[in-house]
Amino acid sequence: MGESNETVKINKWDGAAAKNAIDDAIREVLTGDLKCNESFALIDGRLFLCALAVGVALYALLWDYLYPFPQSRLVLIVCVSSYFILMSILTLYTTFKEKGIFVVAKEKVGNNTRVWEASSYVKKHDDKYNLVIVMRDSTGKSREASFNKSFANYIDTNGAVVQTIVTNEITKLYNSLSSEKKEK
Template sequence: MGESNETVKINKWDGAAAKNAIDDAVREVFTGDLKCKESFALIDGRLFLCALAVGVALYALLWDYLYPFPESRLVLIVCVSSYFVLMSILTLYTTFKEKGIFVVAKEKVGNATRIWEASSYVKKHDDKYNLVLVMKNANGKTREASINKSFANYIDTNGAVVPSAISNEITKLYNSLSSEKKEK
């Protein structure tokens, strides 16, 4: 992937659009500037659960088509119950496993691999972008850093995302987390 020269413009008053545009720019910093490889395992887990739920729904639809209602009652009950359980598991998965993580990147450091997770959130009716960056070492140690700054730091007056501002911020967090400090 190369450097993208395309300017991303958004409605700067739309908090969700601003958050998503900055999230995308953070992803670009990890996969471009920092030369990390994006891992899709977290998203694949969600897609697997969704595909399973759709499969159950399609099976129920096909079964009911082949054997109309009174005959398909038990299969429909099982399929609807299974769909409900799968959607509950999906909700728990997105709430407790994904936790707002929008990028997981792997970085090779010698023979070891570091895993970087970036998650963000914006409080309702707030102009602050909150980013949490977590680094997991191969030995299991986890370090975390965060920023809480206004969207205005990353988006200019015309609604264009400023990649250099985001890159500088992420590089600072990256350097602070990746420096090997002796912890007592």
């Protein structure tokens, strides 16, 4: 992928927009500059649950159309209950499985496969961007690094993310997690 020529400008006072722009810049570093392959398994799980819920809702709609209400009562009850259960599972999935992870990237190093997970969050009414990067290898070892810095460190006065600064920060974290010396 590499660095794109198109500069995305955001309202630098909008915390959600700033977070999303920095997230995208970090994704670009991991999958472009550091040449890791993005894994979409986490997103695919969410999409599967959503598609299943929509399928249940469409089935209920079609059944009710073919067999109007008094006849379709049992099917509607089952479909509405199933939809509620699927939405509850989706909520649990996004809360406990995704945990704010915006990119999962895999890297092959010899016979070892490293999985990089980057998650971020911003507290309400705060200008601090919190990033957590977790590296897991195929032996089961896991390492974590994080930082908590102001948006102003990554966004210029025009509202554009400064890609070189993001690249330097992520490369430092990547190198510190990749080195075998710093075992935690």
